[in-house]
Amino acid sequence: MSIFQINKKLQPFTDVLLAAVITYGFHLLYRYFAGDINSWAWVHWLNNRLSEHVYYQSLWINRHLLGLKIQTEEIRTMIFSNGGKIWINFGCSGLKLMFQVTVLFLLFPGPWKHKLWYIPLGWLLMHLANLFRIVSLSVIVLWKPEYWDFSHDWILRPFFYLIIFGMWVIWVEKFRNGKLTKSNEDGKLSG
Numbered sequence: 001m002s003i004f005q006i007n008k009k010l011q012p013f014t015d016v017l018l019a020a021v022i023t024y025g026f027h028l029l030y031r032y033f034a035g036d037i038n039s040w041a042w043v044h045w046l047n048n049r050l051s052e053h054v055y056y057q058s059l060w061i062n063r064h065l066l067g068l069k070i071q072t073e074e075i076r077t078m079i080f081s082n083g084g085k086i087w088i089n090f091g092c093s094g095l096k097l098m099f100q101v102t103v104l105f106l107l108f109p110g111p112w113k114h115k116l117w118y119i120p121l122g123w124l125l126m127h128l129a130n131l132f133r134i135v136s137l138s139v140i141v142l143w144k145p146e147y148w149d150f151s152h153d154w155i156l157r158p159f160f161y162l163i164i165f166g167m168w169v170i171w172v173e174k175f176r177n178g179k180l181t182k183s184n185e186d187g188k189l190s191g
Contacts (some may be wrong), residue, residue, distance in 0.1 A: 005099075019108060019168050023161075028102045030096060031084070038090065050093035051076060054127075061083040066136065082140035086134065094130040097160050098123045102142050104164065105171065110152075113147035122167055 030037065037043055055076040062068040062078070071079040076088040101122035105115055133156040140151050 016174055019104065022104050023100065023164070024109050026100050030099065033141040042093055043095070047090040047095050049091045050095050050127075051088050051090055052091055054130055054134060056157065057127040058131055058138065061131065061135050066135070068140070068142065070138075078138065079140045080138070082142055082145065084145050086141055088121075088134065092130070092134065094126050097130075097164075101126060101164060101167070104168065105110050108171065108176075110171060110176045114171075118167075118171065122164070123133055125163055126160065126168065133159065142159070165169065 038047065055078075059078060060069065060071065062070055069081050073079060073085075078086045078088075080086075102119050105119050105122065136156060137148065137152060140148050
């Protein structure tokens with residue numbers, strides 16, 4: 001067995017390891033420098049805009065699609081009929097996850113022509129997942145408020161990472177080598 005064949009067999013392992021190091025490394029660095037990063041004017045502005053969008057869009061979904069009766073307070077707060085509240089702060093903006101998607105796909109190998117559209121697609125998916133998260137938490141705070149903390153921390157927060165992982169799998173399988181994979185005559189994928 002040649003060294004090339006060994007390296008090819010280890011490729012999935014090294015890909016997973018690289019993605020994990022990038023993702024976890026970014027998470028640690030962001031947590032360490034979050035105070036500094038969030039003090040930058042442009043980051044503060046983005047956090048504010050994204051928080052507002054998440055608030056108004058989730059409020060609209062809650063009221064018009066789910067028919068929930070919701071009162072509002074200043075500073076992006078929804079008050080539900082049972083007295084439960086959801087406050088959309090900067091931590092709910094989704095910006096950190098958009099940064100995380102950006103860093104992962106900028107650093108992970110692959111063609112730039114696909115990165116130029118795949119990264120913005122990741123931002124959109126993070127925003128849509130964030131809306132799903134806030135609307136889900138709205139339903140939970142209204143009907144099962146005792147599960148709110150658990151759902152927030154242990155179900156809906158990891159949900160973002162499942163989406164990022166799914167995007168990464170698609171990236172590795174479809175785009176990493178600079179060309180879309182095609183079906184062979186025998187039905188196997190090539191790449």
